[in-house]
Amino acid sequence: MENKQYFIGVDIGGTNIKIAVIDNEGNHFCLIRFFNRGIELTKEKYFNFLLNKIIEIELCMFEQVRTAEPSLCKDRPETFRVMRRMTHSVLSTETLESYLGDLQKAKAEGRNLLTEKYARMDNRIPPLKANRFIDDIVKLETRWMRELSQKYPHSFRGGPGSFELYFSSELETYSDETLKLYFGDVSRAEKEGRNLAEERYNRLSQQIGYGSIDEMERKRGEGNYVNRFK
Numbered sequence: 001m002e003n004k005q006y007f008i009g010v011d012i013g014g015t016n017i018k019i020a021v022i023d024n025e026g027n028h029f030c031l032i033r034f035f036n037r038g039i040e041l042t043k044e045k046y047f048n049f050l051l052n053k054i055i056e057i058e059l060c061m062f063e064q065v066r067t068a069e070p071s072l073c074k075d076r077p078e079t080f081r082v083m084r085r086m087t088h089s090v091l092s093t094e095t096l097e098s099y100l101g102d103l104q105k106a107k108a109e110g111r112n113l114l115t116e117k118y119a120r121m122d123n124r125i126p127p128l129k130a131n132r133f134i135d136d137i138v139k140l141e142t143r144w145m146r147e148l149s150q151k152y153p154h155s156f157r158g159g160p161g162s163f164e165l166y167f168s169s170e171l172e173t174y175s176d177e178t179l180k181l182y183f184g185d186v187s188r189a190e191k192e193g194r195n196l197a198e199e200r201y202n203r204l205s206q207q208i209g210y211g212s213i214d215e216m217e218r219k220r221g222e223g224n225y226v227n228r229f230k
Helices: 043-062 077-088 093-108 113-121 132-151 163-171 176-191 196-207 213-227
Strands: 006-012 016-023 028-034
Touching (some): 043 093, 043 113
């Protein structure tokens, strides 16, 4: 009989305990019990729970990556947390569950997915995988980034730039199941006329003190106008 492996995450707070369990076949379980009353976690809180666990593992991996030059995100881990939360915040719960499983599996195997990503960006290792969804996801996300830079030129200068290389290198570290779910997320968004890149940066603009991405663009435009006459 084949042995099963289970990856368990426990988060104990002042008022509740949260337990997430994932096995090596991709099955996900989550049991949340409040100390004062036995109720299940709301969808929003569970979503944030997944985000926090993902970012926690990613940050740990990122801090172990050796870089030739100093990194702002390494010096300021909160910046890393904000940017990664923005990146993952538009994905579905199912995709986040699968990606968390990827991270926990990699951690159990002694792999560092962030090291692998940056090694791929520098072309120091061969492609990690060939999956038809990678090119499709990258094309759509790149188009959204291009539309974003055209719509908000003061906030996003120079267009997508090296985004394609960065993003494809990251997607190569995802499992086939996660890539399938991610493709489903972006495909649904496209059919609904949504731009996930704009949704991400709209949330980021609110986190850094603007009411919306439109307000950020307006204020940055005003700042650029003034600076040209200094």
